[in-house]
Amino acid sequence: MASLLPETLFEIVGEGPAPSKDYYQLLVTRSQVIFRWWKISLRSEYRSAKPGETKESHENFLENSHLQVQIALIFGARILDYVFHLCEGKFDFLERLSDNLLLNIISYLDLEDIASLSQTSRRFSKLCISDKLWEPIVQSACDNITPEMRALAEDMGWRQMFFANKLQLQRQLRKRKESQESERDSQV
Structure with missing residues (x-):
């Protein structure tokens, strides 16, 4: 299954913690962890500093505490944990699926399961409230x-329309029709 993975498993770029303006890149490939940095400074002693790069195999990265600390300081503990999992061969294949494919899968779930799934991650939360999911359900x-x-439905959202009762929808449709008629009357 790992052979189906792309060469680049993960990539992130960012700026060092304040007051530093240094720029960093972390790249995880199938076989290596590559950490790059660029010194950005107005100080004369750093003007001629060249970009740096560290390449480690997955096994060596797992033992390199200095590099791990740098990554945690710049990108945070969650990113470090994710890189650890990648280096240990623990791939999150679900995370690699496209939004459209996930929406198709989610559309087969019961409403209670959609509500539960929406609480598992930010990505699933966004997918579970998206109009692309709720329009076909409605x-x-x-x-x-x-x-x-x-x-x-396009104004209020397909999800909200699904959970609105008939009386609320009739009221909203009546208000919408009245406002459109008053707009037409004011234009005439």
Whole structure:
């Protein structure tokens, strides 16, 4: 399964912690961890500083505490943990799936399961409230979606429309129709 992975498993760039303006790149490939840095300074002693690079095999990285500390300081403990997992061969294949494929999979879940999934990560939270997921759910639950209902759903969001009761929807449609009529009357 690991052979299906791209050559670059992970890449992140960032600026060092304040007051430093140094620039860093962390790249994890199938076989190496590559850490690059560029000194950015107005001080004369650093003007001629050349970019640096450290390359370690996955095994050597797991033993290199100095490099681990640098990565944690610049990119944070979560990134360091993620790089550790990659170096140990623990790949998160679910994270590598496209949003469209995940939305297709999520669309087969029950509503309770969608609510539970939305609490697992930021990415799943965004996917579980997206209109791309809820529009087909609403369309499968409704026999007939009028153009007015579609316009209302695009304004208020398909998820909110799904959970609104009929009375609320009728009220919203009536308000929308009245405001459109008053706009037409004011233009005439």
